[in-house]
């Protein structure tokens with residue numbers, strides 16, 4: 397969407413410069429600068445899901461509630477502990493699960509579902525090369541994740557989070573083909589790299605405000621140690637925590 401507009405502007409700029417400076421000795425340099433600038437913008441658009449450059453993603457909640465989202469599970473070492481903390485707090489969250497992990501640990505998917513959390517699609521493979529998949533390969537991978545979840549829970553996911561938050565024009569095709577809604581985030585916690593739970597807590601709470609979607613991982617032990625304090629913070633500051641589907645179905 398924004399990508400198409402930007403592409404149009406740059407093609408027009410190339411043509412205009414080509415016409416205006418067709419005899420200029422530095423014409424090639426001018427054209428090169430325009431092309432490099434274009435490539436830089438498309439790269440930033442690819443890595444910044446919040447920009448809604450290639451696709452529209454939900455980057456904050458519609459009703460000002462807080463959405464705690466957990467990516468990359470399920471993991472038998474950590475997911476049950478996250479579920480226990482949420483159950484004690486009587487909170488519902490959103491889990492963007494990886495299809496191949498779901499296939500390995502279907503009981504954990506059943507437990508997430510039985511506890512009333514929302515399960516979203518985070519691709520089947522979560523392959524580091526998924527950004528260069530052809531559009532059909534991407535659709536197949538994402539559908540395979542939805543098929544796996546549906547087979548275990550009987551419910552087909554309606555929401556999707558792009559692995560690594562990376563998007564490109566093939567993701568626009570994916571959303572169109574599958575009908576999935578893309579969910580981004582407001583706050584990226586970096587809980588897979590931050591090991592100190594106090595530091596993680598401060599990083600999140602310093603940015604947290606009504607409507608924040610928080611990107612966490614149920615594979616992170618730092619998150620397990622930090623989560624009760626974060627939930628307390630939400631309670632004390634009158635920030636209601638809800639799962640994503642409540643928000644998108646409004």
Ligand SMILES: [Zn+2]
Pocket residue numbers: 467468518522559560
């Ligand atoms: Zn992920």
